[in-house]
Every structure is written in structure tokens, then in C-alpha cells.
Amino acid sequence: MNNPYLPQVAKIIDVKDEAPGERPIKTFKVVLENGNSLNHRPGQCAIIGILGIGESMISIASSPTRKDCLEFSVMRLGTVTSALHECEPGDTISLRGPYGNGFPLDDWKGKNIVTIGGGIGQAPLRPIVQSILDNRSDFGDLTVIYGARSSHDLCFKDELLALEKDGPASVHLSIDAEEPGWNKFVGFVPNNLLEIKPSPENCIAITCGPVVMIKYVIKNLLELGFTDAQIFTTMENRMKCGIGKCGRCNVGHLYICKDGPVFSYDTLKDLPEF
Amino acid sequence: MTTYTLPKDKLPEFLSALSDYEIWAPVKKGPATLFDRLDDLKDVDLDLENQPVISKKAIFPQNEPLFSYDRKGTVTETDLNAVKNTIVFGIRPCDARSFTLLDPVFEGDVPDPYYRARRSKTALLGIACNDPFVNCFCTSIGGSPFGREGLDLLFIDCGDLFTLEVITETGKEITGKASSLLSPATAESSEQIAQAATDKIKRHIDLTGLPEKLASLFEHPVWKEFASKCIGCGICTYSCPTCYCFDMQDETTLKQGRRVRIWDSCMFPEYTLHASGHNPRATRTERFRNRIYHKFKFNMDNFHSYSCVGCGRCISLCPVNIDLIDYLSRVKETE
Ligand SMILES: Cc1cc2nc3c(=O)[nH]c(=O)nc-3n(C[C@H](O)[C@H](O)[C@H](O)COP(=O)(O)OP(=O)(O)OC[C@H]3O[C@@H](n4cnc5c(N)ncnc54)[C@H](O)[C@@H]3O)c2cc1C
Ligand code: SF4
Ligand code: FES
Numbered sequence: 001m002n003n004p005y006l007p008q009v010a011k012i013i014d015v016k017d018e019a020p021g022e023r024p025i026k027t028f029k030v031v032l033e034n035g036n037s038l039n040h041r042p043g044q045c046a047i048i049g050i051l052g053i054g055e056s057m058i059s060i061a062s063s064p065t066r067k068d069c070l071e072f073s074v075m076r077l078g079t080v081t082s083a084l085h086e087c088e089p090g091d092t093i094s095l096r097g098p099y100g101n102g103f104p105l106d107d108w109k110g111k112n113i114v115t116i117g118g119g120i121g122q123a124p125l126r127p128i129v130q131s132i133l134d135n136r137s138d139f140g141d142l143t144v145i146y147g148a149r150s151s152h153d154l155c156f157k158d159e160l161l162a163l164e165k166d167g168p169a170s171v172h173l174s175i176d177a178e179e180p181g182w183n184k185f186v187g188f189v190p191n192n193l194l195e196i197k198p199s200p201e202n203c204i205a206i207t208c209g210p211v212v213m214i215k216y217v218i219k220n221l222l223e224l225g226f227t228d229a230q231i232f233t234t235m236e237n238r239m240k241c242g243i244g245k246c247g248r249c250n251v252g253h254l255y256i257c258k259d260g261p262v263f264s265y266d267t268l269k270d271l272p273e274f
Numbered sequence: 275m276t277t278y279t280l281p282k283d284k285l286p287e288f289l290s291a292l293s294d295y296e297i298w299a300p301v302k303k304g305p306a307t308l309f310d311r312l313d314d315l316k317d318v319d320l321d322l323e324n325q326p327v328i329s330k331k332a333i334f335p336q337n338e339p340l341f342s343y344d345r346k347g348t349v350t351e352t353d354l355n356a357v358k359n360t361i362v363f364g365i366r367p368c369d370a371r372s373f374t375l376l377d378p379v380f381e382g383d384v385p386d387p388y389y390r391a392r393r394s395k396t397a398l399l400g401i402a403c404n405d406p407f408v409n410c411f412c413t414s415i416g417g418s419p420f421g422r423e424g425l426d427l428l429f430i431d432c433g434d435l436f437t438l439e440v441i442t443e444t445g446k447e448i449t450g451k452a453s454s455l456l457s458p459a460t461a462e463s464s465e466q467i468a469q470a471a472t473d474k475i476k477r478h479i480d481l482t483g484l485p486e487k488l489a490s491l492f493e494h495p496v497w498k499e500f501a502s503k504c505i506g507c508g509i510c511t512y513s514c515p516t517c518y519c520f521d522m523q524d525e526t527t528l529k530q531g532r533r534v535r536i537w538d539s540c541m542f543p544e545y546t547l548h549a550s551g552h553n554p555r556a557t558r559t560e561r562f563r564n565r566i567y568h569k570f571k572f573n574m575d576n577f578h579s580y581s582c583v584g585c586g587r588c589i590s591l592c593p594v595n596i597d598l599i600d601y602l603s604r605v606k607e608t609e
Contacts, residue, residue, distance in 0.1 A: 004384050005340045005522075005533070006351060051343045051533075052526040077549035092347055211552070237554060238546050240522050243384040246538070247519035248545050250564075251554075253572035258383065272492040272567075273554060 007094035009033040021153035029069040041102030042127035056080040057239040061123040063130035073123040099242045112140035114198045118209025147174035147189040190216035200225040206232040231265035276440040278456035286315040291452035296358040298332045333392040342532040354391035363399045368583040370424035372515035400425040409586030411477040420468040488571040501562035508539035510588035
């Protein structure tokens with residue numbers, strides 16, 4: 001019988017300083033040592049860690065359409081994430097998954113897509129962007145709205161700037177406070193959203209970031225005329241098992257690890273504790 | 275249903291006829307009676323009232339190594355084939371029933387191999403409660419002092435002898451191994467003792483409509499009031515036969531280590547604390563509320579049953595006398 005608690009071994013092939021900010025973020029490229037693929041869907045996560053230290057639920061920041069490796073962008077906070085930040089190319093980590101439901105991308109074919117991210121919250125949105133770029137004709141317009149506290153906290157900056165310049169998508173970056181040399185939007189992400197005013201017509205909006213940001217983004221999306229069913233978000237809670245058994249990640253009767261982390265606002269709005 | 279009798283003084287012989295099995299039973303340990311592996315057959319103590327530590331750990335151990343690893347990162351899975359055929363003897367009907375409520379959690383979309391290995395190899399031999407205890411309320415929540423749900427064999431204390439009711443094929447197999455000690459029971463039924471036992475239950479609550487009621491009370495100030503007395507010790511959850519929350523921790527020495535799963539409690543703040551410092555259940559009000567909602571609403575939403583068997587331990591053991599039945603009654607009256 002398959003043992004869901006047993007980790008696989010994954011090798012780190014590249015480590016990138018993604019954002020040097022106050023809470024630094026590094027992006028790890030890894031491959032499974034047995035050469036297998038995880039067969040994940042955009043929006044799913046994996047539990048990665050180091051034997052003897054522990055493990056953490058981390059969004060798979062790369063799309064399944066990019067087959068050469070899996071990417072994880074990890075913010076340094078506590079025990080496990082700090083230990084991961086010490087890792088170098090060639091080191092191995094433990095990995096199990098994929099976990100969670102992922103985004104229903106197939107249902108979104110033919111639609112315009114707006115992603116609205118904040119801080120490390122761009123990590124689960126990145127595979128949506130990549131999947132759309134890799135299957136461009138399946139989708140309508142792609143709008144990427146993304147902000148962080150400062151320019152040092154912005155993830156995936158180079159690729160987003162490149163996409164903004166010549167990509168088949170419109171990109172709107174922002175930072176919370178003025179900085180010398182920053183000539184894009186200054187202010188919170190929900191306010192930038194109101195500036196950009198995406199049309200709800202045939203559109204799906206997906207948001208991920210700090211809880212307060214998510215709440216205001218949803219409020220503003222509703223104001224722009226989006227319906228509950230057109231709005232998706234991902235949720236976060238402390239996790240251990242990843243498979244709906246250890247009990248701790250519930251919101252109401254749902255477990256974020258297995259029933260989420262992706263929820264439509266239609267489902268979410270009725271849950272207690274949201 | 276096949277029914278036998280066993281003279282009470284033959285109990286050690288009965289258990290020794292089952293020596294192929296690993297036997298767990300209530301055993302006297304100092305002032306308490308604890309469920310444990312039975313080393314000396316004479317130690318069985320069917321004092322059911324004094325059982326703060328529950329039989330749950332025979333199938334869901336309080337500490338359980340999931341796998342070990344060495345410095346090179348080689349992972350070795352705990353050998354589940356080594357789990358022995360086990361008999362849990364002297365379990366209360368409510369505790370036996372609790373396993374039927376744990377089953378859907380540990381099976382589900384992704385079955386838990388550790389739970390399944392023990393559960394599938396464990397027979398439950400219960401003892402009917404002739405004298406229910408002061409806080410028992412099993413009859414309010416679908417059980418009874420003579421309940422058979424989850425059991426393979428039911429022992430009924432009839433004075434000088436036990437009556438044994440065979441409930442499952444496994445129960446039949448077990449009685450087969452000790453057949454020389456058993457006599458067929460006379461037609462006399464246990465219904466009278468069962469009725470007498472049920473009549474002795476003092477605590478009752480009508481749970482009709484409770485999940486619906488809870489659905490409308492999530493933001494009600496009553497939770498703050500309820501939780502104000504709670505000191506967050508977690509005894510209510512550790513002593514609960516239907517609680518299953520766990521943590522996973524790595525225990526490491528210089529050369530090797532193992533990942534262990536350990537009972538946890540939703541009454542502790544660390545249970546839900548995010549690395550960022552944010553805590554969705556930051557105060558005892560949210561934690562207390564979640565415990566009640568999980569047992570009496572969320573579990574109903576997910577598995578169509580309450581996560582409670584009415585054993586009364588959380589009431590008897592709470593150091594500040596938080597009385598679940600009183601609180602649920604208050605919930606029902608709250609507008
Ligand atoms: C669905 C989901 C996706 C996530 N995606 C990312 C991501 O892409 N990048 C990223 O940097 N972070 C992500 N996180 C948060 C990340 O899991 C935590 O920051 C991380 O577990 C902290 O671990 P730690 O050991 O450093 O912290 P400690 O405070 O030492 O935590 C101890 C343990 O508690 C658990 N834990 C603590 N906080 C969290 C939390 N917020 N979420 C889940 N488990 C927690 C972990 O098992 C952790 O090892 C995600 C969380 C969830 C639930
Ligand atoms: S046993 Fe009583 S005091 Fe302890 S956590 Fe439970 S309700 Fe609170
Ligand atoms: S992480 Fe264990 S139930 Fe969700």
C-alpha cells in the first residue's frame with residue numbers, strides 16, 4: 001500500500017536569491033532523484049523539507065508545462081524554511097506530494113484571466129501565468145497585477161519585467177511606498193486593481209497574498225462587477241500531514257490541504273473563520 | 275447470535291488460550307487503571323470507571339515512528355507487517371464505537387497505512403457497562419451501555435459468570451480457540467440487565483437540530499463566555515476516544531533519526547500558529563469553539579456523524595469543571 005507520509009528524495013540543481021527583502025525569499029530548482037515527474041496541476045503544493053529538521057507545505061511555483069524541473073520559492077521564517085535557505089545546489093531535500101486541488105484551468109479555457117498577487121503570494125499564481133503562456137491560444141487576455149512591500153520584496157522581477165516589455169500579457173507591478181527610481185504604481189495591490197479596472201466580462205480573477213490583501217482585493221473585484229463564482233483565491237493554514245488527517249488546517253468543515261488550497265469565493269464566503 | 279457463558283474465575287485461562295494474539299487490557303497501575311499490553315494475565319482489572327487513558331492507543335498510538343532515516347538520507351519505513359494480531363480486551367462499548375468514527379478519517383481518499391495495519395489486525399472484546407458512570411451520556415448520542423457497534427465479542431457480567439455474545443466472524447474465531455472453557459448459554463437473555471443499565475444513566479441531552487443551531491451561532495458572544503473558564507490544558511482532547519489530531523516531529527541523534535507522529539490537541543495555540551506569527555485561532559475562545567464545532571457540526575458535514583460517543587471523560591477530567599452537556603444544552607437555548 002502506498003504510504004503518503006514517506007518522502008521522496010529531490011536534488012537541488014539551482015538556488016536563486018529571489019527577493020533579498022526583510023524576509024528573504026529564495027527560489028529552488030529541484031529534480032526528483034528517481035527521475036519521475038510529480039504530475040502536478042498549477043496551484044498544487046508539495047511538502048518539502050530536510051530529514052531531521054522537518055517539512056513545510058510550499059506551492060509548486062512552476063507550471064507542469066515546464067518539465068525540466070520543479071521550482072519552489074521559499075520565504076525564510078522559521079525552522080524548516082531557514083534550514084532550506086542554507087541549502088546549495090547538489091544538496092538533497094525530502095519531497096512528498098503533490099497536494100491540494102489546484103486551479104481548474106481547464107474550465108477557464110477561452111476566458112480572460114487576471115492574477116492579483118502580493119509578496120510571496122505570486123508563487124502559486126506563477127504556474128497559471130506559465131501555463132497560459134505555454135498554451136496561449138487556449139485563453140483570452142492575460143493580466144498580471146502584482147505588488148510587494150518594496151522592490152526588494154518583489155519575486156520573479158526579471159521575468160515579469162520581460163513579460164511587461166514584450167510579452168503577450170499586460171503586467172502591472174507595484175510597491176507599497178515610494179522608492180527612488182520606481183516609476184510604476186506606488187500603493188497597495190487592491191488600489192492598483194481599482195486603477196487598472198479589469199472588465200469582469202468573460203473573466204476569471206485569481207488572487208493570492210496576505211489575508212488582508214485578499215479580503216480587500218475581493219471587495220474591490222465585487223465592486224468592479226465580478227461575481228462570487230468568477231473570483232478564486234488560495235488559502236493558507238499551518239499544516240503537517242497534507243492529507244486531511246492531522247486536523248489543524250481546517251476552515252469550517254473543509255481542510256485547506258486537501259479540499260483547497262484553491263477556493264472560489266462562492267465557497268469561501270459561506271465558511272466560518274474566513 | 276451465538277451466546278456462551280464463561281465462569282469468571284476462568285478468565286485468565288480464557289485469555290491464555292488466546293496466546294497467539296498480543297493482548298491489551300485494562301491493567302491496574304498505581305491508583306489508576308490504564309489500557310496497556312498485558313504481560314501477566316492476572317493483572318486484568320475490569321474497573322471501567324477508573325480509565326482515564328483510553329484504549330485508542332492500541333490502534334492509534336500516542337507516539338508512533340513513521341519511518342527512520344540515516345545521515346545519508348536513506349529512509350526506512352516502519353515495518354507494518356510486524357504488527358501482530360491483537361486483542362483489545364475489556365474495552366467499553368463507547369470506546370469500541372469510537373473506532374467506527376475514526377475509520378472514515380484514517381481511511382478516506384488517502385488511506386493511512388499505520389492505522390489500517392493495526393485496525394485490521396485488532397479484535398475488540400468489550401465489556402458491557404452494568405453500572406454506567408456519573409457522566410456517561412452514550413444513549414443521547416446513538417450508543418448504549420450494551421452497544422455492540424465496533425465490537426467482535428461482548429462480555430456481560432452476570433455475577434459468577436460472563437455471558438459472551440459473538441458479534442462478528444472474528445469473534446467466532448476467538449471463541450473457537452477457547453471453546454473448552456465455554457458453555458452454550460441458556461435462552462435467558464441479557465435484555466433485562468441491559469435495560470437496567472440504561473435506566474441508570476443520569477445524563478441526557480436531546481441533540482436534535484444541534485448542527486443547524488451551531489450553523490447560526492458561530493459569531494455569538496456565548497463562545498467567549500464558555501471559554502473564559504478553560505485553562506487550555508488539553509485534557510478533554512487527550513482523554514477523548516474520538517479525537518485524532520496529531521503532530522509530526524523528527525527525533526534525531528548524531529547518526530540517525532526517525533519521524534514520529536504524536537497526539538496533538540486543538541486546544542493548544544501552537545497547533546494552528548503560522549510561522550509568520552499570525553494565528554487563526556489565537557485565543558481560547560476560537561479554540562474552544564472549534565473543538566465543539568468539529569465534534570458537533572463539521573464532522574456531521576463531512577461524515578454524517580458526531581465526533582463523540584458520550585463517554586463523559588472530558589466532563590469528569592476537566593480541571594475547571596467545564597461540562598459539555600451543560601454547554602450543549604446552553605447552545606440549544608441560545609438565540
Ligand atoms: C498551501 C500552502 C502553500 C504555501 N506556499 C508557500 C510558498 O510557496 N512559499 C513559502 O515561502 N511559504 C509557503 N507557505 C507557508 C509555509 O508553509 C510556511 O511558511 C512554513 O511551513 C514555515 O515553516 P518553518 O519551519 O520555517 O516555520 P516554523 O514557525 O518553525 O513552523 C514549524 C512547522 O509548522 C508548520 N507551519 C508553520 N507555519 C505554517 C504555514 N503558514 N503554513 C503551513 N505550515 C506551517 C510547518 O510544518 C513548519 O515546519 C505555504 C503554506 C500553505 C499552507
Ligand atoms: S479539559 Fe477543560 S480546561 Fe482543559 S482544555 Fe479542555 S475544556 Fe479547557
Ligand atoms: S495538514 Fe493535516 S489536516 Fe491539513
